[in-house]
Amino acid sequence: EVQLVESGGGLVQPGGSLRLSCAASGFTFSSYAMHWVRQAPGKGLEYVSAISSNGGSTYYANSVKGRFTISRDNSKNTLYLQMGSLRAEDMAVYYCARDGSYCGGDCYSWYFDYWGQGTLVTVSS
């Protein structure tokens, strides 16, 4: 069974930093691109970032570019999102999601077939 479990969310002050983790199990983690998607309270889904299966390529939404860094450790089956210079508008539930296609290189299908339960990031002083 595919499982994605996020952790690391919490309360952080504006301008602060936080690192989210997503522990994956039930599939060959190193063969799938992975993504982060967020959802502000009461709002819709917003795409954040992607990383290819081997970590060779990454993508960021303009809203987080230069402030967030996505990474992965295939030996630990774990995806990360390092968030810095946090703003009030970054407050959201952050979901990790698996890319829809098996791929051993720098490729993406750009849809998301499994999602974690999410971790809440609150940015407030």
Add this chain to the structure above:
Amino acid sequence: SYVLTQPPSVSVAPGKTARITCGGNNIGSKSVHWYQQKPGQAPVLVIYYDSDRPSGIPERFSGSNSGNTATLTISRVEAGDEADYYCQVWDSSSDHPVVFGGGTKLTVL
């Protein structure tokens, strides 16, 4: 950037058919994916590549895509189908290539 437009809400009686639309410029030339999200839960993929169903998704869920409109159709609607539904595309020409629609709240009367 590419914009996907969904109606904020759709209501349907149990046993009837619900149709949720997703409008976009020439969306028929793109692949559309649909997600279901129930309150307090993570999204679940229900349709990918316009009309494919992941394993475990009932056949009552189907999708189509043509012209400027993609449609998620839910036949024989059940109370458990009440949820928010989001369409999503990848637009390679956009500076925001992963685009979600604003979501549609499906209410089962």
